[in-house]
Amino acid sequence: MSVLEVLRWPDPRLAETCAPIEEITPEIETLAADMLETMYAAPGRGLAGPQVGAMLRIFVMDAGWKEDKSDPLVCINPMFQEIGEERVTNTEGCLSIPGISTDISRPSQVQMVWTGLNGGRYVQSFEGAAALIAQHEMDHLDGVVTFDHLDADTRAAKIAEFNAQ
Numbered sequence: 001m002s003v004l005e006v007l008r009w010p011d012p013r014l015a016e017t018c019a020p021i022e023e024i025t026p027e028i029e030t031l032a033a034d035m036l037e038t039m040y041a042a043p044g045r046g047l048a049g050p051q052v053g054a055m056l057r058i059f060v061m062d063a064g065w066k067e068d069k070s071d072p073l074v075c076i077n078p079m080f081q082e083i084g085e086e087r088v089t090n091t092e093g094c095l096s097i098p099g100i101s102t103d104i105s106r107p108s109q110v111q112m113v114w115t116g117l118n119g120g121r122y123v124q125s126f127e128g129a130a131a132l133i134a135q136h137e138m139d140h141l142d143g144v145v146t147f148d149h150l151d152a153d154t155r156a157a158k159i160a161e162f163n164a165q
Contacts, residue, residue: 047137059140064129
């Protein structure tokens, strides 16, 4: 396993939609292991394929590891089946936009289906931090970053803050 380079915004790959994974190969297994190692080293709670230059529909997440409740997930070709109506606003950071936090409003609950590394299909409902992480990482698979959720004035201010670092 190795720690991968995390792409920084405005790398154009972060604005691309990722391709589905057709087959779980040894290369995909290695990518997933490297992504988990990279996420923990960053440190972060989620990391998507495009953030490490892999333009594939894969992300890793571990909502509880910072609270000693580690439960890493490797999500291949994830899709939301249900999205709750209640919304919450939380401050989000992004490993590809280091040093910048933004307030984002998202559904507080989602149900997601994905393929695991073993080829099995999983369905799980997520609430709280796990729901927000899953949505953040799913955004990356669709070429969306936190800046894209902001109104024009807030976006301009956050980009200026990022560029001033």
